[in-house]
Amino acid sequence: MEALLKTARPPRISKSQEQEAIIISLSNKGVLFDIGAKAHAVLGELEVKEISTYLPYLKEGSKIKVRIVTPESKEGYPVVSMRKFFQKGKWEILHEKKEKEEEIEVICGDYGKGGVFIDFMGIRGVIPKIQLVENYMNHPEKLNRQKIKVRILEVDEEKNRLVVSQKAAVLGISQKELKARFKKIKEGKIYKAKILGVSEFGAFCEVEGVEGLIHISEISWEKVSDAAEFLKNGEEIDVYVVEKNESDLKLNLSLKRLSKDPWDEIEKKYPKDKEVKGTVVRKEKYGYFVKLEPGIEGLIHVSKLTGEEGFKLEQEVKVFIEKVNKQGRRISLILPQKEKPVTYR
Numbered sequence: 001m002e003a004l005l006k007t008a009r010p011p012r013i014s015k016s017q018e019q020e021a022i023i024i025s026l027s028n029k030g031v032l033f034d035i036g037a038k039a040h041a042v043l044g045e046l047e048v049k050e051i052s053t054y055l056p057y058l059k060e061g062s063k064i065k066v067r068i069v070t071p072e073s074k075e076g077y078p079v080v081s082m083r084k085f086f087q088k089g090k091w092e093i094l095h096e097k098k099e100k101e102e103e104i105e106v107i108c109g110d111y112g113k114g115g116v117f118i119d120f121m122g123i124r125g126v127i128p129k130i131q132l133v134e135n136y137m138n139h140p141e142k143l144n145r146q147k148i149k150v151r152i153l154e155v156d157e158e159k160n161r162l163v164v165s166q167k168a169a170v171l172g173i174s175q176k177e178l179k180a181r182f183k184k185i186k187e188g189k190i191y192k193a194k195i196l197g198v199s200e201f202g203a204f205c206e207v208e209g210v211e212g213l214i215h216i217s218e219i220s221w222e223k224v225s226d227a228a229e230f231l232k233n234g235e236e237i238d239v240y241v242v243e244k245n246e247s248d249l250k251l252n253l254s255l256k257r258l259s260k261d262p263w264d265e266i267e268k269k270y271p272k273d274k275e276v277k278g279t280v281v282r283k284e285k286y287g288y289f290v291k292l293e294p295g296i297e298g299l300i301h302v303s304k305l306t307g308e309e310g311f312k313l314e315q316e317v318k319v320f321i322e323k324v325n326k327q328g329r330r331i332s333l334i335l336p337q338k339e340k341p342v343t344y345r
Helices: 002-008 085-099 168-172 175-184
Strands: 016-026 030-034 041-043 065-069 078-080 103-112 115-120 123-127 147-157 161-165 190-199 200-209 210-215 236-245 252-254 275-284 286-292 296-301 316-325 332-333
Touching: 016 286, 041 103, 065 085, 085 103, 085 123, 085 147, 115 161, 147 168, 147 236, 175 210, 200 252, 296 316
Parallel strands: 041 078, 123 161, 210 252, 296 332
Antiparallel strands: 016 030, 016 065, 030 041, 065 078, 103 115, 103 147, 115 123, 147 161, 190 200, 190 236, 200 210, 236 252, 275 286, 275 316, 286 296, 316 332
């Protein structure tokens, strides 16, 4: 009998001890746990104020880790803390939701360069603009302070990174389906793309249901300062797939690679001392840039100028080819003169 009583005796618990607990009941008013002690444990009063945020992600019978705040309160029951769960458990929830492709509810905040910022249980994340449904893509600021359903695209606790998609939740797009679409697309091939949005660094596209980006440097062989001058929302165009990013299922696309690089035969087309006509496109402190043809610009260096030229933008000028650097994609130009300057080589 004595041995039986010993085996039936509840385990001793001590302050700050970590303990596995089973949720017996939970509500906005509190949480009751079975921690194997002689009495059920309760959640500390301060943390009860936070529990409403987590109720949708907890259920009776769930096992979680708690920390003993006090083994026995004045009322005779243990008090525990879920602080570790509040800090780490939400990341576990996100990983589980991503794995099961389940939706979560987030609160939208401001719109920035990366997209619409969101909050999930204190974790800050983002909905990239391309992952918004069409009616919000052009006016993402309208989502501010709204609660919406999303699906998780990326979650990384170490990098404190959370990326979600409104479009995937609304349209029911699964990661399995997206991976299948992504797999079918081949690098080095040409596809039809729909422009979903234009930003300062390029254009977001959709290629057969897969997200892609035409970086501003891949729009034209010419220097592009504003992507919106070349591409418009809703426009359908041909694109060249430069690279597939397996980690985030995104495509790097190019428009300019559909045409031949004008620098391929630059030395043959613009030999030294050849006289050509060009248009002044910009003035810098070190000289004038002259456009010879789309994608080809040359520089009249300040050392080749008298200081009295006063060229205006879009002015047509005659120049001579001084030097071509194909690898560096640079051409040095010089103005017609009766005598070559001392600096001419």
